[in-house]
Amino acid sequence: MNKLLTVFGEKLNxxxxxxxxxxxxxxxxxxxCLNGIWEYAILPKDKKLTSYQGNIVVPFSPECLLSGVExxxxxxxxxxxxxxxxxxxxxxxxxxxxxxxxxxxxxxxxINNIPAGENxxxxxxxxxxxxxxxxxxxxxxxxxxxxxxxxxxxxxGKQTTKRGGIWYxxxxxxxxxxxxxxxxxxxxxxxxxxxxxxxxxxxxxAFYNAEISEGKVKVxxxxxxxxxxxxNAHGESVIKLPEGYQLWSPENPxxxxxxxxxxxxxxxxxxxxxxxxxxxxxxxxPRLMLNNKPYFHNGLLDQGYWSxxxxxxxxxxxxxxxxxxxxxxxFNMLRKHIKIEPLRWYYHCDRLGxxxxxxxxxxxxxxxxxxxxxxxxxxxxxxxxxxxxxxxxDAEGREEYYRDAKRMIDTLYxxxxxxxxxxxxxxxxxxxxxxxxxxxxxxxxxxxIDHASGWHDQGIGDLKSMHIYFRPIKMKRDHRPxxxxxxxxxxxxxxxxxxxxxxxxxxxxxxxxxxxxxxxxKLYEKQIIPLIEKGLCATVYTELSDVEDECNxxxxxxxxxxxxxxxxxxxxxxxxxx
Numbered sequence: 001m002n003k004l005l006t007v008f009g010e011k012l013n014x015x016x017x018x019x020x021x022x023x024x025x026x027x028x029x030x031x032x033c034l035n036g037i038w039e040y041a042i043l044p045k046d047k048k049l050t051s052y053q054g055n056i057v058v059p060f061s062p063e064c065l066l067s068g069v070e071x072x073x074x075x076x077x078x079x080x081x082x083x084x085x086x087x088x089x090x091x092x093x094x095x096x097x098x099x100x101x102x103x104x105x106x107x108x109x110x111i112n113n114i115p116a117g118e119n120x121x122x123x124x125x126x127x128x129x130x131x132x133x134x135x136x137x138x139x140x141x142x143x144x145x146x147x148x149x150x151x152x153x154x155x156x157g158k159q160t161t162k163r164g165g166i167w168y169x170x171x172x173x174x175x176x177x178x179x180x181x182x183x184x185x186x187x188x189x190x191x192x193x194x195x196x197x198x199x200x201x202x203x204x205x206a207f208y209n210a211e212i213s214e215g216k217v218k219v220x221x222x223x224x225x226x227x228x229x230x231x232n233a234h235g236e237s238v239i240k241l242p243e244g245y246q247l248w249s250p251e252n253p254x255x256x257x258x259x260x261x262x263x264x265x266x267x268x269x270x271x272x273x274x275x276x277x278x279x280x281x282x283x284x285x286p287r288l289m290l291n292n293k294p295y296f297h298n299g300l301l302d303q304g305y306w307s308x309x310x311x312x313x314x315x316x317x318x319x320x321x322x323x324x325x326x327x328x329x330x331f332n333m334l335r336k337h338i339k340i341e342p343l344r345w346y347y348h349c350d351r352l353g354x355x356x357x358x359x360x361x362x363x364x365x366x367x368x369x370x371x372x373x374x375x376x377x378x379x380x381x382x383x384x385x386x387x388x389x390x391x392x393x394d395a396e397g398r399e400e401y402y403r404d405a406k407r408m409i410d411t412l413y414x415x416x417x418x419x420x421x422x423x424x425x426x427x428x429x430x431x432x433x434x435x436x437x438x439x440x441x442x443x444x445x446x447x448x449i450d451h452a453s454g455w456h457d458q459g460i461g462d463l464k465s466m467h468i469y470f471r472p473i474k475m476k477r478d479h480r481p482x483x484x485x486x487x488x489x490x491x492x493x494x495x496x497x498x499x500x501x502x503x504x505x506x507x508x509x510x511x512x513x514x515x516x517x518x519x520x521x522k523l524y525e526k527q528i529i530p531l532i533e534k535g536l537c538a539t540v541y542t543e544l545s546d547v548e549d550e551c552n553x554x555x556x557x558x559x560x561x562x563x564x565x566x567x568x569x570x571x572x573x574x575x576x577x578x
Contacts, residue, residue: 001156001499001500001548002406002498002499002500003065004065004307004308004486004497004499004558005065005307005308005558006183006221006306006307006308006314006558006559006560007559008293008306008315008317008318008321008561009065009066009308009309009311009314009315009318010274011308011315011548012066012314012315014036014037014057014068014194015036015037015186016033016035016036016051016087016458017035017036017057017058017059017060017066017282017315017433018035018059018075018315018342019033019035019315019410020310020316020344020490021104022099022101022176022177022179022342022343022344023099023125023343024270024343024344024347025191025193025269025270025343025347025414025415026106026181026188026190026268026269027267027268027269028181028265028267028268029126029182030091030093030181030182030274031178031180031509032085032088032091032179032180033178033179034058034083034085034098034141034177034178034179034180035177035178035179035569036057036058036083037055037056037057037058037078037083037161038055038056038057038081038082038083039052039054039055039081039082039083039163040052040053040054040055040056040062040069040079040080040081040082041053041079041378042062042071042073042077042078042079042080043077043078043080043082044076044077045076045077045078045080045146046120047249049078049353049498050081050571052080053433054068054069054262055068056068056069056081057577058081058174058178058310058403059101059174059175059176059177059178059194059312060175060309061104061107061173061175061310061311061312062079062169062172062173062174063169063171063173063310063453064171064306064309064310064311065139065307065308065309066308066312066313066314070168070574072161072170072172073145073147073170073172073173074149074161074162075146075147075148075152076202077146077147077150078144078145078146078174078490079144079146079172080142080143080144081142081143081144081145081149081174081387082139082142082144082175083140083141084138084139084140084141084145084246085133085138085139085348086137086138086139086256087139087175087180088359091162091182091184091300092133092134092179092182093132093184094182094183094184094185095129095131095182095183095184095187096129096130096134096180096181096182096537097127097128097130097181097183098111098116098127098130098141098178098179098180099125099126099131099177099178099179099180099181099254100119100123100125100126100127100130100174100178100343101175101176101177101178102121102122102123102124102174102175102176102281102340103122103126103173103174103175103176103394103459104122104147104153104173104175104211104311105118105120105121105144105145105146105148105152105156105172106117106118106119106121106146106147106384107143107145107146107173108143108144109128109141109142109143110131110140110141110142110143111130111134111140111141112134112135112139112140112143112365113142114133114401114416114529115504115523116128116130116133116195117129120379120402120409121154121155121157121360121400121404122154123155123339123340123361123408124149124157124340124402124408124411125343125411132344137243137484137532138324138438143173143223144176145172145173145174147172148571149161149170149172150162150170150366152363152459153363153364153365153394153397153400154363154397154403155171155360155361155362155363155400155404156361156362156363157302157338157339157362157466158169158338163548163549164402164505164549165505165549165550166550167456167503168305168547169228169310169548170547171310171311171465173324175311175312176312176342176401177342181424182264184211184264184265184368185210186210186211186212186262186263186264186265186421187208187209187239187265188206188207188208188210188260188262188265189207189208189209189265189307190206190207190265190410191204191206191207191260191267191269191414191489192204192205192207192410193205193258193269193271193276193414195271195272195273195274195492196275197247197273197274197275198275198292198328199291199329200240200241200245201226201238201239201240201241202238202241202245202270203236203237203238203239203269203271204217204229204231204234204236204237204238204239204258204260205235205237205511206231206236206260206262206537207234208233208235208262208263208415211452212235213228213233214230214231214232214233214262215230215231215235215260215261215262215263216229216230216231216260216261216315217229217230217231217237217239217240217258217260217261218230218258218259219241219256219257219258220256220259221245221256221257222259223257223314224285226241226242226245227239227240227241227242227257228419229231229414229545231260231262233542234279235262235324235376241273243271244271247273247274247291247355247556248272248273248274248353248416249274249290249431250296250352250353250354250355251293251353252332253351253352253353254272254273254348255270255271255272255273255350255351255416255577256271256273257270258270258272259272260319264309264471268326269414269477270350270416271416272350272416273382273413274290274291274416274419275289275290275291275292275446275497276289276290276419276446277289277292277447277448278286278448278462278480279292279294279482281294281357281578285363285534285535286478286479286480286481286482286535286537287537287578288419288448288481288483288537288538290419294578295578296537296538296576296577296578297332297333297355297419297483297531297538297539297541298330298331298332298538298539298573298576298577299331299333299334299335299356299539299540299541300331300333300334300335300515300540300541300542300543300544301335301337301540301541301542301543301544302322302335302336302337302543302544302545303337303338303543303545303547304339304341304345304360305339305545305547305548305557306318306336306436306557306559307499307557307558307559309350310341311385312315312342313341313342314343316344318559319341319342319344320343320348320352321349322544322545322555322559323348323349323352323354324352324524325344325539325555325562325566326354326544326554327352327353327354328566328570329554329570330571330572330573330574330576331354331567331568331572331573331574332353332354332543333354333355333356333357333358333419333483333538333540334349334354334355334356335356335357335359335485335540336356336357336358336368337426337543338358338361338362338412339361340358340412342359343411343415344391345416346415346417347417349415349417350416352470353417354418355417355418356415356417356419356420357418357420357421357422357485357540358407358408358412358418358420358421359422359425359451359453360401360404360405360421360422360423360424361404361408361427362425362428362429363390363400363401364390364391364392364394364428364429364431365391365397365429366391366395366506367391367427367428368389368390368391371389371390371391371427372426372427372428372455374457374459375455376427376454376456377425377470379459381455381456382427382456383430383458384424384427384430384431384432384452384456384458385432387431390427390429390430390431390535391429392429392430392431398431398432400401401429401436401441402436405436405439405440406425406443409421409440409443409444410443410496412442412446418447419447419448420447420448420449421444421449421450422434422449422450422453422485423437423440423445423449423451424436424451424452424453425453425454425458426453426454426455426467427452427454427455427456430452430456433452433458433460434451434458434460434463435453436451437449437451437460437461448462448463449461449462449463450462450463450483450485451463451487452465452466453465453467453485453486454466454467454485454486455467455540459479462480462481463480463481463482463485463537464476464478464480464481464482464483465483465485465487466482466483466484466485467484467485467487468484468486468487469486469487469488469507469542470491470507472527473487473527473528473531475493475531475534475536476558477535479560481537481538482535482536482537483527483536483538483539483540484536484538484539484540485538485540486540486555487540487542488507488520488523488540488541488542488552489506489507489508489542489543489554490506490510490516490519490520490523491504491505491506491507491508491509491510491550491551491552491553492506492509492510492512492513492516492551492557492563492564493509493511493570494551497545497546497556497557497558497561498551498557499517499546499548499549500548500549500559504549504550504551504575505549505550505551505552506550506551506552506566507542507552512561516563516564517563517564517565520564520569521568524572524575524576525572528576529575529576532577532578539576545559554569557567
C-alpha cells in the first residue's frame with residue numbers, strides 16, 4: 001500500500017503537533033499540552049514490559065504514518081506509552097487535571113507509578129484528577145492500552161484487521177490531544193447550553209465537582225456585554241437576550257461569546273442562536289426546518305480519515321481545509337460518518353457555517369452480509385429486535401451502546417452546527433431503534449433524529465432516510481421528511497494519489513476527469529434537483545474524500561487533488577435550495 005502524506009503532514013512539528021487549545025467551548029487560561037514525543041512498546045499480553053521499543057508522536061496512533069511507528073496493535077497486544085513532564089512554576093492553582101481527547105479502546109493511566117484512573121470507550125474525552133500523584137520537578141506518565149478491534153462488540157466504526165472495500169485499517173491508542181490544566185479546589189466540570197429562539201433565551205447549566213452556591217454568566221457580542229445572568233444554587237440560569245440578536249445559519253454563522261464564573265473558577269465558551277425542527281412548507285410537504293423555516297441540507301458523507309494520520313487530522317489547518325473547501329463548493333452540510341471528531345473540528349464548523357449530521361459509532365459482533373447488504377437491496381426490511389440477525393446478542397454490548405450514546409450527546413451537545421443525530425447506519429449493529437430514538441430524544445430534544453439511516457427503517461423517528469446507489473433515485477412520499485442520506489459514490493482514480501494501485505472501490509467507476517464530472521452533474525440535474533420541489537429535503541453525496549481503497553471522494557485521500565471543478569460545482573449547488 002502506498003504511503004501518502006498530506007501537505008499538512010509534510011509540515012508536521014513532531015515536538016508540538018496539534019497544539020491548539022482542544023476544548024473551545026469550555027476554555028481556561030490554564031493549558032499545558034502533552035502532545036509530542038513519547039516512548040512506546042507493543043507487546044503480547046502475556047509478556048511483561050521491561051523496556052520501551054522506540055518513540056511515537058502523540059496523538060497519532062501507532063498504525064499511521066505520522067506516528068513514526070507504523071505497527072499494528074492486535075487484540076492480543078498491549079500498547080504502552082511513557083513520557084515525563086515538569087509543571088511550570090505557578091501552574092498549580094489547587095487541583096491538576098489530566099485530559100485525554102480520546103484513546104481507543106481501553107486504557108489505564110499511571111502518574112509516578114501510581115494508578116490515576118481507567119477509561120473504556122475509544123471515542124470520548126475523559127479526565128482524571130492527578131493532584132495527589134504529582135510532585136515538584138519531573139513527573140512520569142504511563143498509559144497502557146488494549147483494543148480488540150473487530151474481535152470485540154464495542155463501538156469500533158469501520159475498523160477491521162481484514163481491511164478492504166468500505167472497511168479500513170484499524171487504529172489504536174491515543175489519537176486525540178493529551179493535556180493538563182489546573183483549577184481551584186471547586187470548579188466547573190462542564191456546561192450545557194440550550195438556545196431557544198422562540199423565547200429569545202439561552203439556558204445555561206453548569207455542573208460542578210463540589211457544591212458552589214452561585215455564579216455569573218455574561219454574554220458578549222464582539223467583546224461587549226450583550227446580556228447577563230446569575231447561576232442559582234443548582235448552577236442554572238435562563239438569560240433573556242435583547243431584541244436584535246442574530247440567528248446562526250450556514251449563511252450567517254454568527255456566534256456569541258460566553259463567560260461563566262463560579263466560585264474561583266472561570267471558563268470561556270460560545271454559542272449560536274438557532275433551532276432545528278420538523279415542519280411543513282406552504283404546500284403541506286414535510287420539511288427540515290432551520291430557525292422555523294424550510295431549509296434544504298445539501299451535504300457530503302465525511303468519514304474523517306487522513307492518509308497520514310488515519311483518525312487524527314494532521315493539523316488544525318487540515319480540519320479547516322476540508323470544511324472550507326466544501327463550503328466554497330456550495331455545500332452546507334457534512335454527515336460525520338461513524339466517527340466522532342476532535343472538538344476543534346466542530347468549532348470550525350460552528351464558526352465557518354457548516355451543518356453537521358452526527359453518526360453514532362457502530363459496534364456489535366460480526367455482521368451478516370445478508371442482513372446489511374443483500375436483504376435491503378431487494379427491499380426486505382427487518383425488525384431490529386432480532387438480535388442475532390443484527391449481531392447484537394451480547395447484552396453487555398447493548399448496554400455499552402447506551403453509555404456511549406450518552407457520552408456522545410453530552411460531549412457534543414453544545415456544538416452549534418450539529419443538526420441531527422444518527423443512532424444506526426445500514427443495520428450495522430442496529431437494535432431496538434425505537435428505544436434508541438426515545439433515548440436520544442430524552443437526552444436531547446433540540447435536534448432531529450434519523451433513527452435508522454439507510455436500510456432497516458422501522459417506520460418511526462423524524463425522517464424517511466434512504467441510501468440509493470445502484471438504481472435510479474425515486475422518492476416515495478411519507479408522513480416524515482424524505483432524505484437521501486447516502487447516494488452517488490462515483491469513483492475516479494487519480495494515479496499517484498491512491499492508497500491502493502492494484503484495485504479501487506466505487507459504486508460506479510470512471511477513468512477520466514471529464515467523464516466523472518459530467519456524470520456527477522447529470523446525476524444532480526436529472527435526478528436530484530427535480531425531486532426537491534416534490535419533497536426531497538436533504539442529500540448526502542458519497543463522499544468528501546477517498547479513504548484507503550475507496551476512491552469515491554471529491555478529494556483524493558492525501559487531499560492534494562480536487563477531482564471536480566470548484567466553480568462548476570458551486571454553481572450547481574446554488575440550485576439545491578428551497
